[in-house]
Amino acid sequence: xxxxxxxxxxxxxxxxxxxxxxxxxxxxxxxxxxxxxxxxxxxxxxxxxxxxxxxxxxxxxxxxxxxxxxxxxxxxxxxxxxxxxxxxxxxxxxxxxxxxxxxxxxxxxxxxxxxxxxxxxxxxxxxxxxxxxxxxxxxxxxxxxxxxxxxxxxxxxxxxxxxxxxxxxxxxxxxxxxxxxxxxxxxxxxxxxxxxxxxxxxxxxxxxxxxxxxxxxxxxxxxxxxxxxxxxxxxxxxxxxxxxxxxxxxxxxxxxxxxxxxxxxxxxxxxxxxxxxxxxxxxxxxxxxxxx
Numbered sequence: 001x002x003x004x005x006x007x008x009x010x011x012x013x014x015x016x017x018x019x020x021x022x023x024x025x026x027x028x029x030x031x032x033x034x035x036x037x038x039x040x041x042x043x044x045x046x047x048x049x050x051x052x053x054x055x056x057x058x059x060x061x062x063x064x065x066x067x068x069x070x071x072x073x074x075x076x077x078x079x080x081x082x083x084x085x086x087x088x089x090x091x092x093x094x095x096x097x098x099x100x101x102x103x104x105x106x107x108x109x110x111x112x113x114x115x116x117x118x119x120x121x122x123x124x125x126x127x128x129x130x131x132x133x134x135x136x137x138x139x140x141x142x143x144x145x146x147x148x149x150x151x152x153x154x155x156x157x158x159x160x161x162x163x164x165x166x167x168x169x170x171x172x173x174x175x176x177x178x179x180x181x182x183x184x185x186x187x188x189x190x191x192x193x194x195x196x197x198x199x200x201x202x203x204x205x206x207x208x209x210x211x212x213x214x215x216x217x218x219x220x221x222x223x224x225x226x227x228x229x230x231x232x233x234x235x236x237x238x239x240x241x242x243x244x245x246x247x248x249x250x251x252x253x254x255x256x257x258x259x260x261x262x263x264x265x266x267x268x269x270x271x272x273x274x275x276x277x278x279x280x281x282x283x284x285x286x287x288x289x290x291x292x
Contacts, residue, residue: 035145040089040098043123043257044136045113046266048088051137051154056145060082062095073097079108085143088112088136107205110139121258125190125275126162126169129266133158161267169195169274176281181230182219182251184237187258191273193286197281200226210238223249230280232256254280 036057039045045060052058060079073081080085084107091113092099103108112132113122122128137155140146146154160208173195186202201222203211222228233242246253254276263269 020200023120035085036080037140037145038081038084038087040087040095040262042263043266043269044090046134046135046260046263046269047123047129047158048140050158050266051133051151052140052146053150053154055086056140061098071225073101084108085145086110086139088139101285108143119185122190124258124270125194126187126270127194128190128258129270130159130162133162158266162270165267165270166194167284169270171195172274172278176278179230179281179283180228181232181281182223182228184231184233184242184245187234188232188256191277196276200228207248210241219245219247223251229283230254232277232280234258235261 034055034057037052038050038059038061039048040060041062042060043059045058048056048058051275059080061073061080063190078101081101084130087098087102087107087109089095089098089109089111091111093113093267101107112135123132133155137151141148141151175179177196178198180198180200183199183202186204188199189200191197192199201219203215203219229250229251229252231238231242231253234256242253245251256273256276257263258273260266263272
């Protein structure tokens with residue numbers, strides 16, 4: 001029998017560790033050779049992950065702590081863009097810092113909104129998200145990052161998921177459609193319109209700054225006249241303002257995550273967003289995080 005500390009046993013262990021290390025290096029090398037598709041924001045990145053699969057790496061430019069309206073590109077971001085076969089972004093209506101850079105560089109890019117001045121949070125509407133997914137899938141296929149069969153299969157799965165998620169959200173929010181609510185940021189209109197919700201007021205402009213007195217007066221009046229009891233806000237909003245409105249007007253305040261900062265996949269992202277809206281609208285006792 002071989003002694004545990006014998007040279008033969010030590011040699012086998014070294015061989016085993018060497019084989020494992022070689023496998024890890026090979027996997028890292030293969031991964032490094034995979035094309036990297038860059039998305040400006042995480043909702044797009046989650047779509048790319050679902051539509052492209054393991055053969056493509058997905059990277060997101062805007063970090064969880066940054067705003068897509070005014071983020072700053074680092075040198076590493078510029079290097080990533082220079083080497084990527086495709087950047088997918090919403091367009092200058094949302095991501096202003098990217099517009100001038102892309103004009104100068106001519107980097108391959110797909111703008112999902114273009115120059116259209118509209119509510120940029122359109123991915124909250126599952127039917128618009130399906131249209132976005134079709135364009136993303138076509139761009140991946142055009143650049144030979146997917147085979148036609150794989151692209152069609154993954155797109156069909158994603159579209160089926162969106163239809164099921166819309167049905168589930170209709171069932172959850174349908175009974176709450178008549179309940180009025182207000183938002184600290186006017187960024188949820190696609191979601192509100194898709195599910196027929198009753199948003200009676202939202203603060204316009206830069207939601208990270210103090211709004212004007214006229215806007216605040218209009219929102220307060222709308223709350224008192226409608227009997228609203230729900231205030232939606234999001235990370236990066238003026239939290240002091242959210243806290244004051246919640247306390248002064250007796251509003252249940254719930255934080256939303258429209259940029260999918262904490263989501264693991266697109267379905268979970270939409271499900272969590274709908275659940276948070278439901279939690280704010282439903283006439284139940286306060287839950288964790290209410291008020292801010």
